[in-house]
Amino acid sequence: MKRMINNLIIITLVIASVQVLAEDYSTTDSLHLTLKSAKELATVNNKTILSAKEKLIERQAEIGIARSGFLPSISFEGGYTRLGKIPAFLMEVPEYTITPLMVYDFSGTPSGFTDPITVMTGVDSMELEMGENENYLLRGSIQQTLFTWGTLMNSYRMANINLNIEEENYRKTVDDVMLEVTQAYLGTYLSKEALKLMEESYNQMERHLNQVKRLYDNGMVPRLDLLRANVELSNLKTQVLRAERDMEIAFSSLKMLIGVYGDTHIILDVELDYEPFDITLNEALLTALERRPDLLAMRLSRDLAEKALAIERAQNKPILALIYNYDYKKPVSMASVDWGSDWNVTLALSMPIFQGGSYFSKVRKSKSQLKQLDFGLSQYEDVVKLDVKLNFLALRQELEILSYQKENVAQAEEALELAEEQYNNGMITNLEYMDTQLALIRSKLERLSSLVNYNIAKEKLLISIGAL
Numbered sequence: 001m002k003r004m005i006n007n008l009i010i011i012t013l014v015i016a017s018v019q020v021l022a023e024d025y026s027t028t029d030s031l032h033l034t035l036k037s038a039k040e041l042a043t044v045n046n047k048t049i050l051s052a053k054e055k056l057i058e059r060q061a062e063i064g065i066a067r068s069g070f071l072p073s074i075s076f077e078g079g080y081t082r083l084g085k086i087p088a089f090l091m092e093v094p095e096y097t098i099t100p101l102m103v104y105d106f107s108g109t110p111s112g113f114t115d116p117i118t119v120m121t122g123v124d125s126m127e128l129e130m131g132e133n134e135n136y137l138l139r140g141s142i143q144q145t146l147f148t149w150g151t152l153m154n155s156y157r158m159a160n161i162n163l164n165i166e167e168e169n170y171r172k173t174v175d176d177v178m179l180e181v182t183q184a185y186l187g188t189y190l191s192k193e194a195l196k197l198m199e200e201s202y203n204q205m206e207r208h209l210n211q212v213k214r215l216y217d218n219g220m221v222p223r224l225d226l227l228r229a230n231v232e233l234s235n236l237k238t239q240v241l242r243a244e245r246d247m248e249i250a251f252s253s254l255k256m257l258i259g260v261y262g263d264t265h266i267i268l269d270v271e272l273d274y275e276p277f278d279i280t281l282n283e284a285l286l287t288a289l290e291r292r293p294d295l296l297a298m299r300l301s302r303d304l305a306e307k308a309l310a311i312e313r314a315q316n317k318p319i320l321a322l323i324y325n326y327d328y329k330k331p332v333s334m335a336s337v338d339w340g341s342d343w344n345v346t347l348a349l350s351m352p353i354f355q356g357g358s359y360f361s362k363v364r365k366s367k368s369q370l371k372q373l374d375f376g377l378s379q380y381e382d383v384v385k386l387d388v389k390l391n392f393l394a395l396r397q398e399l400e401i402l403s404y405q406k407e408n409v410a411q412a413e414e415a416l417e418l419a420e421e422q423y424n425n426g427m428i429t430n431l432e433y434m435d436t437q438l439a440l441i442r443s444k445l446e447r448l449s450s451l452v453n454y455n456i457a458k459e460k461l462l463i464s465i466g467a468l
Contacts, residue, residue, distance in 0.1 A: 030264070030265040030266070030267055031260065031264050031265065031266050031267065032267045032269050033185075033258075033266050033267065033268055033269065034269045034270075035181075035182065035185050035186075035270070038181050038185050038254070038258050039178050039181050039182075041258040041259060041260065042177055042178070042181045042257060042258045042259065043174070044259070045258060045259020045260070046177050046257065046258065046259060047259075048173060048176075048177055049173060049174060049177055052169065052170045052173040052174070053170065055166050055169070055170070056163070056166050056167065056170055058166075059159070059162050059163040059165075059166040060163060062159045062162060062163070063156070063159040063160060063163060065159070066152075066155050066156040066158070066159035067156060067159075069145065069152040069155060069156070070145075070152060070156070072142050072143060072144040073141075073142070073143045073144070074140070074141070074142050075140070075141045075143075076138075076139070076140050076141075077137070077138075077139040077140075077141065078137065078138050078139070079136070079137045080134075080135070080136055080137075081134075081135040081137075082133060082134055082135075083131065083132075083133050083134075083135065086129045086130065086131050086132065086133060087129070087130045087131060088127040088128055088129040088130060089127070089128055089130070090125055090126070090127055090128075091125070091126060091127075091128055092123050092124070092125050093123070093124050093125065093126050094120045094123055094124075095120065095121050095123065095124050096118050096119065096120050096121065097118070097119055097121045098116045098117065098118050098119075099116060099117070099119055100113040100114050100115060100116050100117070101113065101114045101117065101119075102114075130334055131331065131334065132330075132331050132337055134330075135329070135330070135331070136329055136330040136339075137327060137328075137329045138327070138328040138329065139325055139326065139327045139328075139329075140325070140326045141323065141324065141325050141326075142323070142324045143321060143322070143323045143324075144321065144322045144323075145319070145320075145321045146320040146321055146322055147318075147319065147320040148314065148317075148319050148320075149314040149317040149318075149319075150310060150311075150314055151311050151314045151315075151319075154307045154308075154310045154311050154314075155307075155311065157307050158304055158307045158308065158311075161300050161303050161304045161307065162304065164300050165297045165300045165301060165304070168293040168294070168296045168297035168300065169293070169294075169297055171293040171466075172293040172294050172297070175293070175463045175468050176463075177257075178459075178463075178468065179456075179459055179460065179463055180257060181254075181257055181258060182455070182456060182459050183456055184250070184253055184254045184257050185254060185268070185270075186270075186272070186452045186455060186456060187250055187452070188247070188250040188251055188253075188254045188266075188268065189268050189270045189272065189452070190448060190449060190452050191243065191246045191247040191250040192247050192250075192268065193448050194243050194246075194247075194445060194448070195240070195243040195244060195246075195247050197441055197444055197445060197448075198236065198239050198240045198243045198441075199240055201236055201437065201440075201441050202233070202236040202237060202240050204437065205229070205232055205233045205236050205434075205437065206233060208229060208420075208433065208434075208437075209226075209229040209230065209233050211423075211424065212225050212226050212229045212430060213226065220426065221426075221430065224430075225429070225430035228430055228431060228434065229430060229434070232434050251266055254266065272448075272451050272452065272455065273451070274399075274402055274451065274454060275455075275458075277395065277458050277461070279392075279461075281388075281389065281392050284388050284392055284461065284464075284465050285385055285388055285389075285465075287465040287466065287467055288384050288385070288388045288464060288465040288466060289381065289384070289385075290466075291465065291466030291467060292384055292464070292465060292466035293466055294380075294384075295380060295381065295384050295466075296466075298373070298376070298377050298380055299377060301373060302370070302373045302374065302377060305366070305369055305370045305373050306370060308366055308369075309363070309366040309367060309370055312359075312362045312363045312365075312366045313363055315352070315355075315359055315362070316351075316352055316355070316359045317351070318349055318350065318351035319349070319350050319351070320347070320348070320349050321347075321348045321350075322345070322346070322347055322348075323345070323346040323347075323348060324343070324344075324345050324346075325343060325344050325345075325346075326341070326342075326343045327341065327342045327343065328340075328341050329341075329342065384464075387464050388461070388464045388465055391457065391460045391461040391464045392461060394457045394460070394461075395454070395457040395458055395460075395461050397457075398450060398453045398454040398457045399454060401446075401450045401453075401454075402450050402451065402454055405443070405446060405447040405450050406447065408443050408446070408447070409440075409443045409444055409447045411443075412436075412439050412440040412442075412443040412444070413440060415436050415439065415440070416436050416437055416439075416440045419432065419433045419436035419437070420433065
């Protein structure tokens with residue numbers, strides 16, 4: 001993980017300088033390209049790598065989203081309401097009047113009047129309006145989740161695991177593209193050198209044809225030798241034209257892969273040689289199980305599934321949240337039609353009671369997915385081991401082929417020198433000479449191909465163990 005982050009930092013730091021180089025390359029007529037600079041250009045320009053880099057940015061943003069669940073949510077609300085009819089209720093109101101009352105003596109005879117007093121004389125009704133026609137509200141709210149049985153924490157951890165998975169996927173993508181660049185670069189070099197060998201052989205055959213013509217004109221060789229030499233020269237011309245086409249295709253493919261377009265002429269600065277790579281099969285297998293990015297990504301996916309299972313198990317647990325509202329409104333109350341403030345605090349507890357059995361089904365589903373990942377991880381470890389073993393054996397094979405190729409080329413060159421001398425002296429036939437020349441071409445191509453294949457096989461092994 002730390003190594004990956006450091007690699008990303010290094011790549012980011014070199015992007016600016018390499019980008020300048022890329023711009024210069026796109027505007028100049030020629031470009032001297034080493035395998036290292038080709039990989040640097042691909043790191044900056046290759047669309048597959050750029051897309052993978054954007055996925056990293058996406059996963060980093062998801063961590064911020066998950067982190068926001070721990071923080072309070074603050075919102076603002078404003079509103080204006082015009083009531084067509086104000087709510088009201090009907091209430092009864094007593095009616096009073098002020099009047100004197102008559103006073104009677106003990107015999108029941110009126111003796112006068114009292115002073116005027118208030119007396120209820122009846123009952124009336126009236127409507128009491130509750131509110132105003134125009135209502136204004138400005139509200140600020142703060143909501144803080146207090147307890148979720150680990151759901152927020154597991155969601156945050158899942159976001160981090162997703163980022164780790166994407167980092168391993170990015171490593172895998174970069175490794176794959178780097179291998180493609182190596183194959184394209186060395187393949188282009190091989191096609192270029194093959195063309196040179198074809199041209200060299202063509203020129204040599206042309207010289208041989210002139211020699212055959214002189215011998216034929218002097219009656220020293222039959223016409224059959226002349227015809228065979230002409231046919232071989234034509235065949236070599238065809239091979240030269242095909243080699244030129246193959247080289248142009250190879251250069252175009254390399255340009256597209258590293259993001260160099262236009263008429264830029266690429267000059268390959270290749271120092272292709274055998275560099276020993278000593279590692280045992282057991283060491284390679286152990287390294288792959290510890291460092292291979294796709295295997296690490298699968299292990300992280302299992303951790304992700306564990307967190308998802310924990311979240312599903314918490315879905316039937318209560319959730320506690322705190323909500324605070326502050327209002328500035330008009331009217332502030334029934335007793336006042338002016339602007340005023342008000343506030344309230346709510347401690348909310350929610351808990352699902354019945355979900356139709358979906359909770360148990362979701363938990364069961366998550367458990368099954370986790371077991372599937374366990375089986376898949378075990379199976380994929382076997383696949384990784386097989387892949388490492390195949391690449392290890394392929395590297396050993398290319399190394400064994402290289403061990404005798406150099407001597408083989410030297411012997412073929414010596415054989416051609418002897419064949420040319422013997423043919424001029426009439427000791428061998430023209431067909432034997434051409435066979436010797438063909439053997440030299442084949443041995444040189446085999447030597448060159450073996451060097452290319454060895455370097456590609458070594459990089460494949462490094463990628464398969466996660467050590468590129």
